[in-house]
Amino acid sequence: MIAELGLAALWLAAGLCVLQLFAGVLGARAGDDGVVSALTRPAAIVQGLVLLVSFACLLRVFAVTDLSVALVAANSHADKPLIYRISGAWGNHEGSMLLWVTILGLCSALVAAFERRMDDRFMKSMLAAQAFIGLGFIAFLLFSSNPFARLNPPADFGAGLNPLLQDIGLALHPPTLYLGYVGLSVAFSFVVAGLVTRQAGPELARVMRPWVLAAWIALTLGIAAGSYWAYYELGWGGWWFWDPVENASLMPWLAATALLHSVGVLAARDALRTWTIMLGVVAFSMSMVGTFLVRSGILTSVHAFAVDPERGGFILALLALYVGGAFALFALRAGALAEGKRFATISREGALVFNNVMLSAILAVVLLGTLYPLLAEAFGTRVSIGPPYYNPVTAVFAVPMLLVLLVGPMLRWKRDKLSRVRVPVALCVAILAAGLTVLVFFTEAGVLSTIGLALAAALALASWFPLRGRKLRRVPLALWGSMLAHFGIAVSLFGMASESAFSIERLVAVEAGDVVEVGPFTASLRAVEPVAGPNWSALQGDILVSRGGSETVLQPQARYFTEPAQNTSEAALLTRWDGQLYAILGDAAGEGRWQLRLWWKPFVTLIWYGALLIALGGLLSIFGHLRGSARSRKIREEVARRRAEKERRARA
């Protein structure tokens, strides 16, 4: 019954989408004040709620392991702990697409319910664009990926969930990432509405900004969660592999980061109109391209998703429709947009343009690297592109960008002189020079990590420079947000560079009682014993680790899952303020010896703490801007009220 209810809700949502699209398009035509177009907002709100019902139904069938639903039988098992039974709902193609559509619907509903700053025609165009996107993906679900399809007769047992996915990381990583992907659709629809109604001024930027920020925060957290999950779950000790699917999440993030900054310029200075519009289209295009690459299986990836060319074709058609349509609209309309205000090269806008160009270049590098194998294959050759390409080539653009970031936030809008910021610039140069000297002469760090560490040190200080000459109590919240986010970049960069420069790795075959030195730690294997979990059994190593007199026990496991049968390696992590000790229990090496892999990774955790700071900075920024916009609205209303009163008095 629940499955049918879910499916019915999905059909109802499709109907509401059609209504929202139809009403919105009517309302987007000039001079319309009809009854039908008034339904746009209500349709959007109801549609969001109906989709929520549909998704709740999916959660329900997974929670109770209803094996008469094909998707549950294929992906779940009653023996799993409840949290993984529920998170398993989005650990598969159909469920994750339903989550995608649900988030999209909820975003539309939020916009429809609360956004009152733009005029009616604009809002109807915007909601029509959202409905158009939603309709395509609901159709995709209904016609080629129905999550509620029944299985007759029902299965006796579920096939279970891939054990690698039975982890709290999976409960968090996809939903946050999707929130980001889909959040960018809101920015996309705003931009499309801006093109349709020819409004691309600061007001559009202010309305878009919280959405772009929110999507960007979600992407940041989603990518960080995914990276940490891969780091501890895969047991390879790495945190980024330049895998196509990882790139698919990084590309929207890069575009959103650029968009975020150009939206800021548009809101504050009414410059970069065309560019901001284009980035708005590009950012969501990147999420869709990512969805396509991941779901079509057209590229080979370590992420083993179910591959289906028919579904790939469907998503490609949607991609062509939305992104092609938006770019065509852009080509037709963007020329007619006034270009906005001019500015000098040395100015805040100038620095932000540089940041945008560099971010776009990095985006292009990653996009090219990801698609190149596809392109090469079309000409009959097969290539694999890895870190030797990505690391140096992205650095070529990232390093200049970070150098400008040291100074950019201190510059004034419109026009400034470098001589005004002489002292902080000199300070940065001094830190960079000192850092580089120390690292080159006293460590064996590689070129990129050396530059990274020195830049991180300079940026950690420079990110607070905008405080100069301000009273602490009067610093706006949004500025705290941006400083914190930039500081987060420094923290994260420091973690990445430190991990790559100073990691120590030991692979040993030891028997109980043997002692191994790894970095500042001594580790000794005490025993290897079997343990049993809810749906797995494992061999568990018991390693006594000590440093400077303090002792801890690490227990890495080699797990054997039964449903489905698969082995995984559970790393044991010991986190200290200055890094992590990472232990993996390998195979039996004969004669009572066990393989142990131990890493000491100094400051590796900063990578993810930095990401958290970046996200927190974004959050402060959202609150700051929302508060600022509420305040200015109040002032405007007050001014209007007084003027009206004055006029009335004058008339009297």
Place this chain on the structure above:
Amino acid sequence: MKRLWLILPLALFAVFLGVAGYQLTQPKDEFVRSTMIGKPLPAFDLPGATDEAPRVASASFADGQPRLLNVWATWCVPCIAEAPQLEELAERGVPIVGVAIRDEPEAIARFLENYGNPYEVIARDDIAELQLGLGSSGIPETFVVDGDGIIRYQHIGDIRADDVDEIYAAWEDAR
């Protein structure tokens, strides 16, 4: 001029659509054979994996002993996945020559320490010259080279557990 710029994103996107659409209609053929099969190994003379290790040259292949030539790299994740299978082949008596593409001696040493060393010798191909000469475009790839230095068989991608027997048989055939 400005108009052209505005059309550029659409044009680039159209190219992407074309390529992606074309690729979707193509059957996913994992086995694009090298045209080098049946031909002699291209001549090469490469430095060894570490600075002390001896150089590796094509001449050493034509000594009557068939070998596997494994193209890999320490930065390639599937290479980690195929390490146990190579180990198994080595245990079954197959001599394996490794060619590490764009790699560092320290990274190679670490990789071998971690994932085992099934190799007889390892050459370092810093500019992918041998890889290109072999007509191998991806990493990892494995070739069977017979005792006269002729390439007999090619395996594209990582060697999975169920590929081991087929590769072993190809090596046997080349004897």
